Amino acid sequence: MTAPRPAELLGVFESHDAFLTILEQAGSRKVTIREIFSPVPDHHAVERLAGRKSPIRYVTAAGGIAGLVAGIALALLTARVWNLVVGGKPVMSIVPVVVVGFELTILFGALATLAGLFFFGRLPFVRFPVDAYREEFSLDRFGIWLECEASQGDAIERWLRESGAVRVERIGRADAAEGIS
């Protein structure tokens, strides 16, 4: 016999504090938060949901270091290929190495950050829109997409409404987008 399909609910909130309350209490209610939606950058929600820092910083650092090495190599090796003293400056001068190294550090660091954002943020998100997404989430509503045991569905729906959700919807399992929790 197969286990009953878990219930998926979408709680839509007008007020941010009600939305945060749900995030705080979700653990004690034995529900899994599949995803949250917010119209604004929301440090509070992201911190409560996923305490770990974004690993983008490592990608940025790697890009920056690669850029520095590339810049130094570019300035030095090209000078070696064209081994002419110009304007009285030594072939291997320090200043060009610093300038070119600096510029490529920034360039590679920024491009690596962009790549990191795309990779970890799963952008471009080709399966847009997921079933739980509502256009009001880019306007003025906060959303929580929850998963719970089928038998608990009604109780969780009641809990969401009592906690301040302006609307609660049942979501199908047609898409397979992953949450951050």
Place this chain on the structure above:
Amino acid sequence: MSMTERMKPDIGAFSYREVDRDILATLGRPGKLYLALLAVCLFCVAIGAVSWVYLVLKGMGVTGLNNPVGWGLLITTFVFWVGIGHAGTLISAILYLLRVSWRTAIFRAAEASTIFAVATAGLFPLIHLGRLWVMYYIMPYPSGRELWPNFRSPLVWDVLAISTYLTVSAVFFFVGLVPDIAAVRDRTPPGIRKTLLKFLSLGWMGSGRQWKHYMAAYVFFAGLATPLVISVHSVVSWDFAMSIVPGWHTTIFAPYFVAGAILSGLAMVLTIVIPLRKAFRVEHIIRVYHLESMAKLLLFTSLIVGYAYGVEFFMAWYSGNVFEKAIFAYRPTGEYALPFWTMVICNTIVPLLFFIRKIRTNLITLFIISILVNIGMWFERYNIIVTSLSHEFLPHSWGVYRISLTEYGILIGSFGWFFLLFLSFIKILPAISVAEVKESMGFPSRKGGRT
């Protein structure tokens, strides 16, 4: 809305929905004035294009360049536009890291101005080349001739600095736009426009995962862009300061250029934003408080620039170097005295009026002063570049530069090009950040207020 109300930094009692409505209304059907301005810009671009084609066909002889003045209006305008491109990243990156709240309403317009100004600036070295089809010689690529750019030349640093600045600013700009493109997408009826916006928004949903990495990346972009703002105009200044030309060969050039760039950039942002907020009826979002804050920053950078002007003269006298003394005696009294005094008055004397609160909070005086600073900053670049080359070491090699009609045509074209890009942008995507303005308002709470 009363004056006192408009002076407050906080947007007040508006809801997210109202902010969204008011900002996205700026993307509505363009009015007659907008179309007329667009036509003027197109006409200016046509003048510039014809002038450039004429220059390419006839050669650099159609410019006023001569021996000794090998850099004239084209390089002046290049430096001017690079400078204009500084305020955007200053406002969006540096002020973001410093958590300066007044940047929120204006940073998008400032960033757009940066991108379009740098894109305009980038054309000028190509125009100045004359034979622009050999421009790829300056790029570091492995050619069969085994010739590489000479990285000991500051001109090559400049190529790297400007292209890095344009790339990083464009990435920063685009990443900042993504949540807003999603907001526009969700408010757009189905059709080609919506499909295009879906593509551009990268499937943004404002999900926890997306915001988490977005916020982290945004801080890093700001952190990387900050030293870049300082470095770009420093590198541009080294185009001059690394040479031995009197009036150029000075260590003050890098900070002097950076301060001047921020001054001119802020002035251009004011010139753009003041009519923009009126035309789009977003005075409740871009408030007098924001403009006043920019005016204060403009005043501060103007004082730095004024100090640099003074120090240049002092050092020429104090060094005892006859060539330095000669060039600094020549600038205010010689053939180029008019550009010199225009520069001094517009950049250092006129902005002092911003010490008076009534003047810096009056939109008409703000607008007029911002235009005067723009004019002054163009003349600053002209004054630095042309006078020094005109009056180098030996009297027999001195010469005077006169701007030709072709160069004036290209100058007009560059302004047309910049404003054409800007006008197009403000009707395609929001010129004010929807997500960040909402964030600055605080979160809506159950009790009706904001947290």
